[in-house]
Amino acid sequence: MRSGKERFEKSLERASRLNLEATIRELAKHEGERRASPKQIDRRRRELLSRYSDPLTANRQLERVLKGNDLTDISYLLRGLVVARSVGRVVVRERGRIEAYGTGFLVAPGVLMTNEHVLTTGAEIAESWVEFDYERDLDGNERRPKRFALLSQPEPVIVNELDFTLCAVSAVADTGQRLSDFGWLKLKGQAGKAFVGEYLTIVQHPGGEPKQVCVRENKLITSDENSPYLWYQTDTTGGSSGSPVFNNDWDVVGLHHSSVPRTKVIKGQQTWFALNGEPWTSDMGDDRIDWLANEGIRISRIMDYLRQQHASHPLARAVMDAPDAPRHAGSGLEAHAHESVTTEWSEDGMLRVRVPVELGVRVGIGNLTNGNGNGNGNGNGNGNGNGHHFAASNGARSLDLAASAPFLIQSGVVEKVEIDQSNYNRRKGYAPGFLGAGTSVRLPTVTAKAKKGLFMLGRSPELKYWNYSVLFNTARKLALVSAANVDPGQWRGNRDADGDTWFNDTRVPDEQQVGKAFYKKQAKFEADRTKSPFDQGHLTRRKDVQWGADDASAKRNGDDSYHYTNCAPQHWQFNQNAKVNGIWFRLEEHAAQASGGERFCVFNGPIYDAPLCKTGNDGRLRLAPNGKRVKDGNFGGIAIPKQFFKVFVYRSGKKLKHAAFIVTQEDLLQTIDRLRDERTKPWLSDREVRLYQVSLKQIEQLTGLDFGNLGLATTPDEDVEESALLGEGAPIEDPAELRF
Secondary structure (H helix, E strand, O other), X not given: OOOHXXXXXXXXXXXXXXXXXXXXXXXXXXXOOOEOOHHHHHHHHHHHHHHHOOHHHHHHHXXXXXXXXXXXXXXXXXXXXXXXXXXXXXXXXXXXEEEEEEEEEEEEOOEEEEOOOOOOOHHHHHHOEXXXXXXXXXOOOEOOOEEEEEEOOOOOEEXXXXXXXXXXXXXXXXXXXXXXXXXXXXXXXXXXXXXXXXXXXXXXXXXXXXXXXXXXXXXXXXXOOOOOEEEEOOOOOOOXXXXXXXXXXXXXXXXXXXXXXXXXXXXXXXEEEEOOXXXXXXXXXXXXXXXEEEEEEXXXXXXXHHHHHOOOOHHHHHHHHOOOOOOOOOOOOOOOOOOOOEEEEOOOOOEEEEEOOOOOOOOOOOOOEOOOOOEOOOOOOOOOOOOOOEEEEOOEEEEEOOOOHHHHHXXXXXXXXXXXXXXXXXXOOOOOXXXXXXXXXXXXXXXXXXXXXXXXXXXXXXXEOOOEEEEEEXXXXXXXXEEEEEOHHHEOOOOEEOOOOOEOOOOOOHHHOOOHHHXXXXXXXXXXXXXXXXXXXXXXXXXXXXXXXXXXXXXXXXXXXXXXXXXXXXXHHHHOOHHHHOOHHHHHHHHHHHOOOOOXXXXXXXXXXXXXXXXXXXXXXXXXXXXXXXXXXXXXXXXXOXXXXXXXXXXXXXXXXXXXXXXXXXXXXXXXXXHOOHHHOXXXXXXXXXXXXXXXXXXXXXXXXXXXXXXXXXXXXXXXXXXXHEOOOOOOOOHHHOOO
């Protein structure tokens, strides 16, 4: 274990360049505020939505963090207990003797992370161990720690410049307990996971003592995404090196590695100070130093390093590909829930995780398979037949992480959106003959009443992109329809976009498309979504077009969906609503299931000046497609569509079929003062998003689009009553109500 003096001096030098003391004083003047960029807020909101599923709960949590509100749900403590289980005391040994203590934490099944200055060499690792459960119980008594040997094979990843070490851990402790009982902390590569001024938490073994945690006086002081370091005020001491640094939502944002002492220049020399205000001397010990702040390595920088420098290393791969740990793992709240979870490093450097899986399949959302038994769901399986597999035996499933690596990477990687705008002429756009067998499903034509503002590119109204095309309306500055060819068999990845970077289409004048200016000027209202309610909502989904012959072309095609011509203002509760996301934003999975995993076409678009819904005799809202048209309200000079449509066309055997849907966000729009209009009274009160299945004829009537003979050539399922396809039925509440 390397000495800390040099490390402290380097941290102090970096802190001096930042004028850290002045930064701390300035932060104290704004107690309770959080300094977060709109990009950070958007990322955090999406992370909270994936965790809580309920957008209102997620938004409440985000607002509390932003405003410095110490109140939080009691589940915060329960989640803290779970993540703390993955933190252990590292016992460093050399030549048979204990030399020092540090802290480490599991970051994947069978993989430990700590500082390079804690575990510096492979020989040191081979002699050392990590202890879990070294902590006090409810009565204050020390629990018996479980000792796991650290392994020098596979070869550890030891990086001095970022002060981190990854090493393998034995699967079974000296007590016989399994390592898998302690879960792991999945590391996320995106930057900006903590806001300046946010309270951080370090779970640690200070001075080699039983596990402890600091829950107050622990603010993030400064964070620069161009720097590998975070500075924060959390209390730590010797032995805390290698501890995970958590944000307020228990995401790991940093690897603690050093402290910054309070100093003053005395007689030309920089002098460290002790807690008693006197100059510090080495005989006082590190615990008497008046530490100004602490320094950690940003997890996003470590993940970038692993991807760039060690992409093929088995330990790095295990970290990058790690799934979310089972929520019950090691929580101590469900004693037997994880009894048969096991992990083991084989001699050839392959990590194998055996997990008992109980599969509950509900027909409709994402749990679909193709003819080969490979899942095509959104992140729940693979759709390319590349050998990622579950091997079944008597009801148990064995997940081979090495074999599943491509799938796991795709489900968790945050990538930069990149669009080459110099080669629009190479894009093929929507293909009418995509379904094959002499079938032509052409783009809809625009009727005379909808042609006002139709954008023309030369003699054609079609804006072609990779795997999709758009017909655009310059009068509304939004699309009329976005039409995509979808091949579930070649879906590649489930990547998330870095900050939702969008691009204007350079073929359309900027002033004729709702672009960055509309969304960006609302950025200062991000913390109060009643003032800034609109997300940049895809029409054609990224995943719809993120398919191709290889990963590179699939990413290129998926990135191409980030054109503002393929975007519409969607209320954040519509765009992020878990209940609706489960149906509206996964209708493509239903279409893929209905087509047997074969190709299909999907048409997406807004409905302009749609009639309002009406209340039925049973008190439930009904779509009223034949009702009086009501002008869309304006926000920031842009008329906001109340409704959106989707039309799917697919083959079922020798038959060509279609399914059409409308979703309305009108209730949500009525909550926005600037969109209220006396003509729209009475306002709807329950503020929900509703999905209806309708006939293709109704879509044509509402949009002014003509799908030609598609309605005649296709045959909906015979058991669907006509009334259910005329928008007169109740809104769809359950996937089982869908008809394909």
